[in-house]
Amino acid sequence: MPESVIVTSALPYANGEIHLGHIASTYLPADIFTRFSRLKGREAYHICASDDFGTPILIKAEKEGKKPEEYVAHWNRRDFEDFSALGISFDLFYRTSSPENVRFVQYVFEKLKRNGHIYEQDVVQFYCEYDDKFLPDRYVVGKCPFCGAENQYSDLCEKCGRVPDEILEPKCAICGRPPVKKKSTHYFFKLSNFSAKLKDWLVKNENLQPDVKNYVINWIDEGLQEWDITRDLSWGVPIPGTTGKAFYGWFDNHLCYISTMKKLIDEKGRDGKKFWNDSEIYHYIGKDIVYHHYLFLPAMRLGIDEEYKLPDYIPTRGHLMLQNQKISKSRNWYIGLRQFIEAFPPDYLRFYMASIVTYSQDDLNFDFDGFAERINNELIANVGNFVNRALSFTSKQFGGKVPAAGELDSDDKAAIEMIRASVRGVEELLSANQTDRALKKIMELSTHFNQYFQKKKPWSEKQMAGTTLYVSVNAARSLAILLEPFIPFSCEKIWAQLNLPGSVHGQSWDSAAELKVDAGHQLGAVEPIFRKIEAKEIEQQKTKLGVK
Structure with a gap:
């Protein structure tokens, strides 16, 4: 077992508060493992970052009369404060918009291009004539071509976990009108170049959960689609040599694991790249981003000649339900982390979540x-x-x-x-x-x-x-x-x-x-450590949520 371990948590999108659903699958299990690793004497680091780029952030910033840089800076600070209040012990909570990540993403792109894994192609893209803009994935909703689920984003079906090649019955998520199609030149990543290597890695890596990697292997066997990594967007990592184009968020955000970790170690006067490759690597995620972490992420690292090693583990867990209903911010069916730990000690949430979170993709339920x-x-x-x-x-x-x-x-x-x-x-x-x-x-x-x-x-x-x-x-x-x-x-x-x-x-x-407290040792002041939760407190929380 390597003496050093790198733990990453999936990046929270910088456009809203952290809620209980985020904590269960990703941040708490990662923090528990990191704390345990430190106690074991390993050099363990837990890093994360706010996911800063994308059209949703740009639009929200405009609505609030802020520059996108100001908007994401606010949520970066807020998220870090909320995580800290819960005791999530990040060694560095950074941001995808950092200069280090921007440089690293552009470096990876140029190397992939030199290695023959990037090509240009004109594509017909959804365009909303009413809103007068090309519509990135999260602004096109429709029916999943694989499972038929309605009201899914064009870049991810939340029901079956697949990434649709083309969404059915598309509508603009801003105005609800059907978009038209216009031509635009995009860069593509040749994901299919890595089918054999990805399958070999999945088969040989015994640390990955068998049920997850089996259906990822099925996706590979069905044939991988080439991956459009370009967006007609002003707010994102700029694509070298282009104007008005940025990288798709899923191209740049998981590269932030590496750029953030490298920054942390480099600033200690050590070689961050060597540390990454000498360490055991864990990427903690929820089941909704399996496709990205089991296919895109390793393929990109393979494409730059494994300059940075692939993960050893990708602990993948299910979603958290709230009172047996799916958590939804749009329906206001969620509990903000800050709200919860203002009502109860943070360790109460940690204890309860840890006791119900299984190491599987099974969904969990928070019940008051x-x-x-x-x-x-x-x-x-x-x-x-x-x-x-x-x-x-x-x-x-x-x-x-x-x-x-x-x-x-x-x-x-x-x-x-x-x-x-x-x-x-x-x-x-x-x-x-x-x-x-x-x-x-x-x-x-x-x-x-x-x-x-x-x-x-x-x-x-x-x-x-x-x-x-x-x-x-x-x-x-x-x-x-x-x-x-x-x-x-x-x-x-x-x-x-x-x-x-x-x-x-x-x-x-x-x-x-070991029995390390010697006879004669003087104890400190003793008092009860915990306080009982009263029934009226639970009823108050249920009332706030609208539960009878």
């Missing part, structure tokens, strides 16, 4: 009642209960000093072995991106210690109380480290109450298997 039940009955009644009992009992009965252990009995030995086994088991699951199962195993450890504490009765079994509390305080330390990737804010509170040096974020994962 399920959220409250999971927090109150698992996080608080299990983890919070054990940690508070162990530390508060030590404070009250031993003046906050950890007592010395006597002779260990079978229950003590079993409890200590449970810690060691759990550290190994959770590590295996997090290494395999099984986030929900890893959290479940940690909860089993906490459950075991609640039972251990109850069985050992330190309040009445005075002779054994010292041993029980010594083991329990050490278990609380282990839980703080194991849970740090999931609920980092709360684990820092546990660390402070344990009065241990440094931060929980800087600990060694392997040390969680």
Whole structure:
């Protein structure tokens, strides 16, 4: 396993707030894995950027009387603030409009062109006579030619995940009128040049989810379409040697993974390109952008002679439903991240999401009642209960000093072995991106210690109380480290109450298997870490959403 790991999250479009749907499939699983990797002692970096270009942004900026640069700068700042409030620990949150990315995109284009993978062709393109403009993909809606789904964008069917070669029954998304067709000269990327190499990479890469790569292989077998990478657009990465043309967003945005990472490492006085190629690479995505990440992205890297290595993993997850309905900003059926963490502690959202997010393309459901039940009955009644009992009992009965252990009995030995086994088991699951199962195993450890504490009765079994509390305080330390990737804010509170040096974020994962809190250690001030979610709070949130 390489000592360094690069984690990327799909880029949020810079035209609106981050909502709960964004968090579940991409940002939280990526952050949990990055935090775990850091605790394991790997040099791990989590990078992302706002996706700044495209017609929707240009139009929204015009409506608000802003320059597009000002508009995307606002959302870049806002998104970073919201991610930070949730504890998403980006090492660099950059932007696709950065000078570094613009230069890199143009460099990749020129190299692809030199290598014979780019050609020019006149195309007949949709043009809205009413709005007097060529219509890029997101401004043409119609019926998918593959599955027949209505009201789909011309560059992506959200129902079947395919990229239509030509949308049926097209309409202008701005005015709703049928567009006409006009001729325009475009650049195309010869995606079909890479059919054999893409298939070979997919077959040989055992790290990719089998169900995802199998249907991508089916797409290759059916024949790949050449990819139009040009847009008649003023707001985008300019295409060298042209006027009024920019690259299609999906040509430039995932190149920002590389340009952002390279900037981060270069500024440390190291070789960013070498670091990329020497590292293990993870691209975290939702299932709606499989086509782009399993075909376009690797093909482009192949086309520049694998100057930058292909990803080792592409963790792909399903969408989040809200109260069993598809999230939709246009129907106002969503919950903004900022709104949510103003109502509840950010770790509550992290814990709940981590517990329901499977490593699959299955869709998930956020349910307010399920959220409250999971927090109150698992996080608080299990983890919070054990940690508070162990530390508060030590404070009250031993003046906050950890007592010395006597002779260990079978229950003590079993409890200590449970810690060691759990550290190994959770590590295996997090290494395999099984986030929900890893959290479940940690909860089993906490459950075991609640039972251990109850069985050992330190309040009445005075002779054994010292041993029980010594083991329990050490278990609380282990839980703080194991849970740090999931609920980092709360684990820092546990660390402070344990009065241990440094931060929980800087600990060694392997040390969680050891009893490191010595007898005689003085605990800090102990108080409950979590607060219960009241029924009225849930009812208030449901009312805001319009749920009866």
